[in-house]
Amino acid sequence: MSALGELRALSRKRGGTTPKTTTNLRKADGRAALVFLGPWFVGLFAITLFPLVASLYLSMTDYNLLQAPNFIGLENFIDMLSDPRLHKSLQVTAIYTVVGVPLQLSVALGLAILLNRGMRGMSLYRSIFYLPSLMGGSVAIAILWRQVFGKEGIFNAFLGLFGIEGMGWISHPDTALWTIILLHVWTFGSPMIIFLAGLRQIPDMYYEAASLDGASKRRQFFSVTLPLLSPIIFFNVVMQVIGSFQAFTQAYVVSGGTGGPSDSTLFYTLYLYQEGFKNLNMGYASAMAWVLVLIILALTALNFWVSKFWVFYED
Missing domain, CATH: 1.10.3720.10 (MetI-like)
Structure with a gap:
């Protein structure tokens, strides 16, 4: 048996973790991290990124909240100059x-x-x-x-x-x-x-x-x-x-x-x-x-x- 095999066998006898077990633990930790970060990601996309992109689109429209936005390009920005x-x-x-x-x-x-x-x-x-x-x-x-x-x-x-x-x-x-x-x-x-x-x-x-x-x-x-x-x-x-x-x-x-x-x-x-x-x-x-x-x-x-x-x- 090789030295590496002896070390793995000794680790198993002493209750140690194998590389496979370590990988599984890391995956479990990763899943737990995603669960805890989930609310933050929801807030990031729903409260920050989506409104940010929406406002950028609306800035190039004629929109009065009562009718559908009408795309007008950079006209709003040009109107600001005057x-x-x-x-x-x-x-x-x-x-x-x-x-x-x-x-x-x-x-x-x-x-x-x-x-x-x-x-x-x-x-x-x-x-x-x-x-x-x-x-x-x-x-x-x-x-x-x-x-x-x-x-x-x-x-x-x-x-x-x-x-x-x-x-x-x-x-x-x-x-x-x-x-x-x-x-x-x-x-x-x-x-x-x-x-x-x-x-x-x-x-x-x-x-x-x-x-x-x-x-x-x-x-x-x-x-x-x-x-x-x-x-x-x-x-x-x-x-x-x-x-x-x-x-x-x-x-x-x-x-x-x-x-x-x-x-x-x-x-x-x-x-x-x-x-x-x-x-x-x-x-x-x-x-x-x-x-x-x-x-x-x-x-x-x-x-x-x-x-x-x-x-x-x-x-």
Whole structure:
């Protein structure tokens, strides 16, 4: 008998597994894995891939939800080039992103640095500061925002204490968008928690070495904190930019679903909603959705390309 045969016989005597048994076990494990992954695959195809393909087809049709789609090719995309309201929605969303994201991240980073100092009642402060993020995208908070910045709102009542006559901040085209930007900045909790986790990962030895070299707190912030925190900043920037282009609830509730006054709060997603579910122009809305996907992909790719100039990863 060969050495291999002796080993197999010895394995069988000791209750070991033969190559055939091992293969059967692997097949059984594979079948079990497919059973457990089954719901995920169903969700992937039924909830994600099928609607994705369907929306791509609808984007090239004239479809009003009441009649069968009529294929018109790229006409919806061509019509976007001469749609003034779409251009306005892109402008409003761009201002909201360019102004709101840096302000929100600046506030979040500042508070994260403050909370990282180990003050008493840290857990309570974290919960309080994170609370706006839990409610910031809700309809209730958006309604509250209307009450705060309305003509008879709390903010005007506060200004009245100093003899300043307020105005309808959410009903004026020059200020309506800025109230929504302020609401976005107020929901700084999520990036703040991420910044705080990143700050906790920076070793104290870097600050000690910088202090020995005579670096001030300001110099330590720019030469130690920001470079080592740059991957976290990059992550927050990418996520917040994507989220800002998908903003809908705040603009819908604050403007009453109109995007007013004078389309000053006509976010891209709000205009998409109006075209799809108010005007029943679902083909055009589907085309807008795909343009939004391309915009987000382009901005994300741009962020990744620019990141190589300012994001530093610790070896």
